[in-house]
Amino acid sequence: MKHTSPLIEQALNPADYFTLAIDEALRLENMPGNLCGFGLELDKQPDVSELCTRILEFMQQFPEVTASLQQQGRRFFWRQRPEPQQLFYQHHCSSIESETFFFQTTISQIINHHAPRESLAPIEFHLLTGPNRHALLLRWHHPLCDARGAELILKYLCTESLEQRALFDQPNTPSLVQAQLAKYSWWRKLRFFWQAYRYIRRLDHYRSIQHRQSLDAPKRLHALTFRLTETQTQQVAEHSRRLTGLTGTSLYYIGCLMRALHKLEPDAPGEAYLAPYAFNLRKQKALTPLLGNHLGTLFAQAPKALLDNREQLFAHLKEQYAQTLKQQLDQAFFPTMWAASFLPLVKHIKELRASYKDGSERSSFWFSDIGQLDSVERNFFGADITGVFHTCQVTSPPGLGLLMCKYRGQLTLNYNFVEPLFNETWIKQLHERMSHELLGQ
Amino acid sequence: MKQQLRNFVFQELIFVADPNSFSDDEDLINAGLDSMGIMRLIMFIESQFGVTLPDVEIDPDNIGSFNALERWIVSHQA
Numbered sequence: 001m002k003h004t005s006p007l008i009e010q011a012l013n014p015a016d017y018f019t020l021a022i023d024e025a026l027r028l029e030n031m032p033g034n035l036c037g038f039g040l041e042l043d044k045q046p047d048v049s050e051l052c053t054r055i056l057e058f059m060q061q062f063p064e065v066t067a068s069l070q071q072q073g074r075r076f077f078w079r080q081r082p083e084p085q086q087l088f089y090q091h092h093c094s095s096i097e098s099e100t101f102f103f104q105t106t107i108s109q110i111i112n113h114h115a116p117r118e119s120l121a122p123i124e125f126h127l128l129t130g131p132n133r134h135a136l137l138l139r140w141h142h143p144l145c146d147a148r149g150a151e152l153i154l155k156y157l158c159t160e161s162l163e164q165r166a167l168f169d170q171p172n173t174p175s176l177v178q179a180q181l182a183k184y185s186w187w188r189k190l191r192f193f194w195q196a197y198r199y200i201r202r203l204d205h206y207r208s209i210q211h212r213q214s215l216d217a218p219k220r221l222h223a224l225t226f227r228l229t230e231t232q233t234q235q236v237a238e239h240s241r242r243l244t245g246l247t248g249t250s251l252y253y254i255g256c257l258m259r260a261l262h263k264l265e266p267d268a269p270g271e272a273y274l275a276p277y278a279f280n281l282r283k284q285k286a287l288t289p290l291l292g293n294h295l296g297t298l299f300a301q302a303p304k305a306l307l308d309n310r311e312q313l314f315a316h317l318k319e320q321y322a323q324t325l326k327q328q329l330d331q332a333f334f335p336t337m338w339a340a341s342f343l344p345l346v347k348h349i350k351e352l353r354a355s356y357k358d359g360s361e362r363s364s365f366w367f368s369d370i371g372q373l374d375s376v377e378r379n380f381f382g383a384d385i386t387g388v389f390h391t392c393q394v395t396s397p398p399g400l401g402l403l404m405c406k407y408r409g410q411l412t413l414n415y416n417f418v419e420p421l422f423n424e425t426w427i428k429q430l431h432e433r434m435s436h437e438l439l440g441q
Numbered sequence: 442m443k444q445q446l447r448n449f450v451f452q453e454l455i456f457v458a459d460p461n462s463f464s465d466d467e468d469l470i471n472a473g474l475d476s477m478g479i480m481r482l483i484m485f486i487e488s489q490f491g492v493t494l495p496d497v498e499i500d501p502d503n504i505g506s507f508n509a510l511e512r513w514i515v516s517h518q519a
Contacts (some may be wrong), residue, residue, distance in 0.1 A: 049515070
């Protein structure tokens with residue numbers, strides 16, 4: 001499928017620069033850049049002809065998805081590319097024996113695809129089919145959109161009614177980060193800036209626990225997906241409700257991962273786990289904006305001494321979260337994000353990742369709770385969606401990211417890890433402990 | 442009070458196509474109010490109405506609808 005775009009000239013917003021800096025960090029580590037994936041597992045092959053038609057319509061409605069990311073001075077823009085862009089690919093395996101291997105290797109190749117930033121497609125749709133398995137993988141270059149945007153793109157594709165699809169058609173929706181920044185006076189921005197700086201200094205008082213350090217050997221992203229049953233998912237919700245209340249589901253998952261990691265490798269160097277995680281600025285269930293990143297940052301930190309006591313750990317994380325919101329520290333990072341977008345990417349990366357205390361990595365792991373995916377329809381062009389999975393490239397250290405979501409009443413855990421820093425056996429051991437933690441065992 | 446709550450929820454937290462047709466008894470959690478939204482709503486209520494809402498009372502019975510929220514706030518205003 002090929003398409004020639006109309007003229008495109010779209011500047012990045014401050015949250016896009018944040019993801020672009022991560023892209024640069026990954027490229028400096030000889031990784032492919034900030035590539036993410038949103039996968040749908042299907043019970044049969046969807047109607048390919050209908051799917052192609054809908055993707056073509058999507059490209060016409062949102063031409064930025066065919067653009068090239070180009071630098072001009074220190075600023076970056078999505079610009080029209082000279083050549084037409086292919087967005088849809090099909091991969092087929094006819095052998096039952098090699099089907100599992102085919103799916104693993106093809107998905108791995110797609111998420112580990114190396115290409116210069118300017119020529120990399122902002123988004124691609126890959127349909128994988130075999131005798132028994134079928135999947136659609138949406139791969140995107142993170143500056144283009146965030147995970148909620150990717151979910152909205154899939155929802156757009158699944159929406160049958162043309163009238164309903166037109167509701168997504170708001171390509172000129174302003175950046176929600178910019179809209180937030182516009183609410184503050186110059187002085188308030190300055191106060192926020194210093195507030196954020198002091199907050200990070202306080203977090204950096206503890207050296208972050210690291211389970212692995214980087215290495216020079218060739219590295220590659222690998223991902224493993226696990227799903228809890230509906231009954232287990234309900235049990236997790238009950239434990240979460242008891243320990244972190246209605247307001248702290250993500251914190252429950254983060255605390256469980258901290259404890260699981262600590263139990264697996266209690267002697268990992270460092271003084272406290274620190275997990276950055278994003279919150280979305282879109283209203284829940286809003287259909288727009290699709291493109292761009294509309295995120296703010298929060299941090300969950302827990303010193304080692306708190307990890308042995310579940311009640312104490314969750315009470316600490318919840319209180320930390322409440323204080324963060326009370327002191328408006330969540331909003332304090334928007335001016336910082338805006339200012340950092342003017343830095344050279346390498347300096348931006350350093351500000352994001354390096355602890356003020358000793359220059360070591362600030363994040364112990366990456367975490368994202370994508371939430372309830374009820375906006376993705378169950379039917380995908382005639383096929384039933386039986387499960388979902390997510391992937392994201394991770395810098396090393398920490399080399400480990402957990403992406404969680406709930407689909408059809410089942411909690412899905414996607415472990416993204418950098419090989420050979422971590423391997424499948426280690427991740428399976430981690431997941432075993434994580435399941436016990438989630439289920440309160 | 443209820444109108445202020447409705448304005449905040451629909452302007453800041455959840456998207457519904459027609460807010461006017463969303464009744465005061467309709468389920469806010471089903472409508473998309475998530476954990477972070479609940480936290481922001483509580484912050485808004487505490488600053489707007491000068492009440493302190495106890496953590497242990499944050500449950501669907503008190504947050505499930507606009508009517509429930511109003512009852513909850515009023516019970517702490519006395």
